[in-house]
Amino acid sequence: MFTGLSAFPLTPLVKGEIDEKAFVALIEAxxxxxxxxxxALGSTGSYAYLTREQRFAATRLAVSAAAGVPVMTSIGSVNAEEILRLADDAQKAGVSGLLLAPLCYQKLTAEEVFRLYERVCGEISVPLCIYDNPATSGFDFTDELLVALSALPGMGSIKLGYIPADPAEASARVTALKSQVAEGVTIGISGDAQSAAGLLAGCDVWYSVLGGLFPDYCLRLTQAALRGDVEETRRLNDALEPLWGFFRRYGSLRVIATVAELTGRVAAPCLPFPLQTLVGEEREVLGQVCRPVQA
Amino acid sequence: MFTGLSAFPLTPLVKGEIDEKAFVALIEAxxxxxxxxxxALGSTGSYAYLTREQRFAATRLAVSAAAGVPVMTSIGSVNAEEILRLADDAQKAGVSGLLLAPLCYQKLTAEEVFRLYERVCGEISVPLCIYDNPATSGFDFTDELLVALSALPGMGSIKLGYIPADPAEASARVTALKSQVAEGVTIGISGDAQSAAGLLAGCDVWYSVLGGLFPDYCLRLTQAALRGDVEETRRLNDALEPLWGFFRRYGSLRVIATVAELTGRVAAPCLPFPLQTLVGEEREVLGQVCRPVQA
Structure with a gap:
């Protein structure tokens, strides 16, 4: 399941409660x-802001609405006991995979992170994807640690948070990782602005924020990259550059949530308080900037 | 209540559950x-790792064991609705003050942080202390934002996470803040290694990790600093320099938890999984290094 386009939808909220109708419509699309x-319930799905009960309810809805498409859900928490409870819940709800970022309050050491994944892998029965995103989790993975973790039983994929901007360096990192990780563990790219580059550098899967709202365009881009069509990949990605500028400036969640509000896919405001979507002129400009993906 | 020595005790855990007897003994001391x-339930009290139920139970125990000494408790969460529930719980448990760090999953903007505190201040009836600690919360306060927040109703204190190492610059920052914050809002220092410097620079209160385990020594240091006895403050603080070295290298929580285990105040392991206390030679050296405070 950890190849191609993995789409990360929003979990639209209304006053802190999940807007189930809008959420189901996003999944069905x-x-x-x-x-x-x-x-479902990645960073874009605001998992970190939801209660255990909300996460369970949303996961059940997602699995049902996905109609057979594999669903994974994030079990991240700073509380290790809670991680295990969330893993249990998600598996009961029928997920095909789990996603885990090592959320920090106190900064974790590499050894502590290894112990955490080791314990979780020992207690789950669906594959796990390592969620590498220092900006939200507060932890920086080394490639050495990623390789060590990949050998744990049940590991399915690594969702990279960063690749070098230089194409040759990016390719070197992905190639080196792929040669070292345990067999069957795929390498994925996240951080949409660098994802075309990541796929061209050899990543197997795009863990995509934009794909959660505009799957058709992102599927075209992913498939072009995976069949090695560099020109078409670049053409599709270049058209998104103004949008990636917004992602870099405001964070992908605020931007995609604003686009979802602007296009009527969710009711405004849809983010967990106090997170705000864009306002004023920036909101208007964004409306124009995201036109290519709607075509 | 936000002056002098504010002591931050550990919340010792045994397999994820609060060791109530050991916790009460720490508070009574x-x-x-x-x-x-x-x-109670500051960063040192592992609040971020506990469930709402555990936080309520621990707060009730702390207020009771404190026998009239004002207790404050942290209501931090990335989930704003949960913050309000935790504030309610803490007030029902009898706290005299609340402590709030703007915990981030998605990085917050200054405007979002302001909205968060504004909403919380509108719904509480005991004073609030702003908890500035970028390393754990993921948010960097500017002095401009701290000053704006200080004017919210019910604001009681600001717990600074950082002061410049240069004494003149430290003094300038604290003096400037004190002249700008709303009347009655005190300025406190945290990060034990810089706390003597913070008090000498004009801070009103030491929010102290070490004071949670060794209150006598920390009271002597605080009182010396607050009466302007620079020499005695430096003497007491210099004796702690080897201990501060451990704080800087391993984080204050891992170090103070190790000391508590070594001195039999809590059972080992006392930290929430996967956080580890020190082992091997470092643990032994630490045992010697913390002797001055035990005298």
Whole structure:
């Protein structure tokens, strides 16, 4: 399941409660588009802001609405006991995979992170994806640690948070990782602005924020990259450059949530308080900037 | 209540559950020593790792064991609705103050942080202390934002996470802040290694990790600093320099938890999984290094 386009939808909220109708519609659109997997309750799905009960309810809805497309859900928490409870819940709800970032309050050491994944892997029965995103989790993985973790039983994929901007260096990092990680563990790219580069550098899967709202365009880009069509990949990605500028400036969540509000896919405001979507002129400009993906 | 020595005790855990007997004994020792306030469930009290139910139970125990010494407790969460529930719980448990760090999953903007504190201040009836600690919360306060927040109703204190190492610059920052914050809002220092410098620079209160385990020594240091006895303050602080070295290298929580285990105040391991206390030679050296405070 950890190849191709993995689409990460929003979990739209209304006053702190999940807007179930809008959430289900987002998932159904992803299934209809034929994405390879759905990362319900990723960072874009605001998992970190939801209660255990909300996460369980949303996961059940997602699995049902996905109509057979594999769903994975994030079990991240700073509380290790809670991680195990969330893993249990998610598996009961029928997920095909789990996603885990090592959320920090106190900065974790590499050894502590290894112990955490080791314990979680010992207690789950669906594959796990390592969620590498220092900006949200507060932890920086080394490639050495990623390789060590890949050998744990049940490991399915690594969602990279960063690749070098230089294409040769990016390719070297991905090639080196792929040669060292345990067999069957795929390498994925996240951080949408660098994802075309990541796929061209050899990543197997795009863990995609934009794909959670605009799966058709992102599928075209992913498939072009994976079949080695550099020109078409660049053409599709270049058209998104103004949008990536917004992602870099405001964070992908605020931007995609604003686009979802602007296009009527969710009611405004849809983010967990106090997170705000864009306002004023920036909101208007964004409306124009995201036109290519709507075509 | 936000002056003098505010002692932050550990919340010792046994397999994820609070060791109530050991926790109560820590609080009773602080009350007996005559600390000015107790920051139960601060970062040192592992609040971020506990469930709402555990936080409520621990707060009730702390207020009872504190025997009249004002207790404050942290209501931090990335989930704003949960913050309000935690504030309610803490007030029902009888706290005299609340402590709030703007915990981030997605990085917060200054405007979002302002909205968060504004909303919380509108719904609480005991004073609030702003908890500035970028390393754990993921948010960097500017002095401009701290000053704006200080004017919110019910604001009681600002717990600074950082002061410049240069004494003149430290003094300039604290003096400037004190002249700008709303009347009655005190300025406190945290990060034990810089706390003597913070008090000498004009801070009103030491929010102290070490004071949670060794209140007598920390009271002597605080009182020396607050009466302007620079020489005695430096003498007491210099004796702790080897201990501060451990704080800098391993983080204050791992170090103070190791010391508590070594001195039999808590059972080992006392930290929330996967956080580890020190082992091997470092643990032995630490045992020697913390002797001055035990005298």
């Amino acid at each position: 992803l299934a209809a588009a034929g994405v390879n997997s759905i990362g | 602080l009350a007996a020593a005559g600390v000015n306030s107790i920051g």
